[in-house]
Amino acid sequence: MRLMTPLAVLAGIFSASLATAEAQDYPTNPITVIVPFAAGGPTDTVTRLVAESMSKTLGQQLIVENVGGAGGTLGAARAAEAEPDGYTLLLHHIGMATSATLYRKLPYDPKTAFAPVGLVTEVPMILVSRKDFPANNLQELIAYVKEHKDEVTYANAGVGAASHLCGMLFMQAIETQMTTVPYKGTGPAMTDLLGGQVDLLCDQSTNTTGQIKGGEIKAYGVFADQRLGNLPDIPTVKEGGLDGLSFGIWHGLYAPAGTPEPIVAKLSEALKVALADPKVVERFAELGTAPVPADQATPAALQQKVLSEIDRWKPVIEKAGEYAD
Ligand code: ASP
Numbered sequence: 001m002r003l004m005t006p007l008a009v010l011a012g013i014f015s016a017s018l019a020t021a022e023a024q025d026y027p028t029n030p031i032t033v034i035v036p037f038a039a040g041g042p043t044d045t046v047t048r049l050v051a052e053s054m055s056k057t058l059g060q061q062l063i064v065e066n067v068g069g070a071g072g073t074l075g076a077a078r079a080a081e082a083e084p085d086g087y088t089l090l091l092h093h094i095g096m097a098t099s100a101t102l103y104r105k106l107p108y109d110p111k112t113a114f115a116p117v118g119l120v121t122e123v124p125m126i127l128v129s130r131k132d133f134p135a136n137n138l139q140e141l142i143a144y145v146k147e148h149k150d151e152v153t154y155a156n157a158g159v160g161a162a163s164h165l166c167g168m169l170f171m172q173a174i175e176t177q178m179t180t181v182p183y184k185g186t187g188p189a190m191t192d193l194l195g196g197q198v199d200l201l202c203d204q205s206t207n208t209t210g211q212i213k214g215g216e217i218k219a220y221g222v223f224a225d226q227r228l229g230n231l232p233d234i235p236t237v238k239e240g241g242l243d244g245l246s247f248g249i250w251h252g253l254y255a256p257a258g259t260p261e262p263i264v265a266k267l268s269e270a271l272k273v274a275l276a277d278p279k280v281v282e283r284f285a286e287l288g289t290a291p292v293p294a295d296q297a298t299p300a301a302l303q304q305k306v307l308s309e310i311d312r313w314k315p316v317i318e319k320a321g322e323y324a325d
Contacts, residue, residue: 023261023262023266024262026263026266027058027059028060029060030087031058031060031062032063032087032088032089033047033051033063033089033090033091033253034065034067034078034079034088034089034090034091035064035066035067035068035075035091036067036073036090037066037075037157037161037185037186038066038068038157038184038185039066040187040188040190041185041186041188041189041203041207042162042186043093044064044185044187045206045207045287046120046121046123046206046251046284047091049274050091050253050271050274051063051091053273053279053280054267054271054273054274057270057273057274058266058267062089066185068157068183068185070158070324071099071157071158071159071160071324072092072096072099072158072160072161073099073106073107075090076090076095076096076099076110077107079114079254079256080107080108080113081108081256082256084255084256084257084258085259085263086255086260086264086266086267088255089117089255089267090255091120091254092251092252092254093251093252094162094250094309095160095162095165096252096254097306097309097312098160098165098309098313098317100310100314101310101317102159102160102164102317102324103159103160103323103324104323104324111306111310113257114254114256115254115255115257115258115259115264116299116300116302116306117252117253117254117255117267117268117271117302118252118267118268118272118292118296118297118301118302119250119251119298119302119305120250120253120271120275120292120297121250121251121289121290121291121292122249122250123205123206123249123250123288123289124204124205124222124228124248125162125202125204125205125222125247125249126203126205126208126219126222126234127141127166127200127201127220127223127237128193128201128202128208128217128219128220129193129200129201129217129218130194130198130218131215131216131217132196133199133200133218135218136218137220138235138241139241142241145174145176145178149177150177150178150179152178152199152200153178153199153200154167154199155180155183155192155193155200155201156182156183156186156189156201157182157183157184157185158182158183158184159182159322159324160324161185162204163186163189163201163203164180165313166202166203167180167200168317168320169223169247169316172320173244174242178199186204186207187207189201189203190203190211193217194216194217202223204249205222205228205289206287209286212231213231220237221234221235221237221239221240221242222234222235222237223236223237223246223247224236224246229288230285230287230288231288250309252302252305254302268298268299271297274291275291275294275297276291
């Protein structure tokens, strides 16, 4: 047994009470929220809406920093290395779980490198194309891709992104590979789709709704069990003949592992307030999504989601055999 000297015990008590005092005062400075994708994309959109509301509750500005690249893993790595003091957070999506299998080497362990704060929202995916792409429904699209194969370009936000996962599942389902064009996020990918530089993209409704409604791009199918309330004319991919491709892109808020529990609890409470904010709820609905229920905006719910989603996607990714270094 190791005995502590009275001085070491006192020092321990002192530093613990210092941490509690710091947590009580938290936050006294602006907070950086890392978005692991480029500005203007769906993760960015969700983060900015939630951050604005949390800033009001916490009395300090939440500043979004876009750290795009490598399918979200660069930004996640940056957050994992940050000081665990509550002043650097990360808002990431399903890529937190899929990258655990997709990457042979990750500079962080998605299961242990973060202190989960809470789930934020779950967003449906929609398969879209440039406006003048020569296919007008999912069946025509599949026939065209099968005929033209890698002449067809598919934009994504890198290995580990939701757009990568969606493209991987789609190509696996139709047993045909296209040429993928990686971006730092689907914000810039959408810009190129609108400009006609790439053919296809599968992205969250939070980044496609406006362009579909405006007739600037074509939509072929929603990867959900039911059509979306905000886009009732777009069929599900199941209606278009592709079964078993229903999945949602969940987003979660994290702090680096080791962040004091009272700080994480404060952040989780502020997240709950943001998710009940009428402005957030209304904008989410316009974009085809909704905040998670309050009991999901908790560290335990997000931790459970990360672990169960790593297990869910592992065999799917292994079957596809797509890995990155
Ligand atoms: N939603 C995008 C994706 O995962 C990334 C982004 O938010 O820009 O493909």
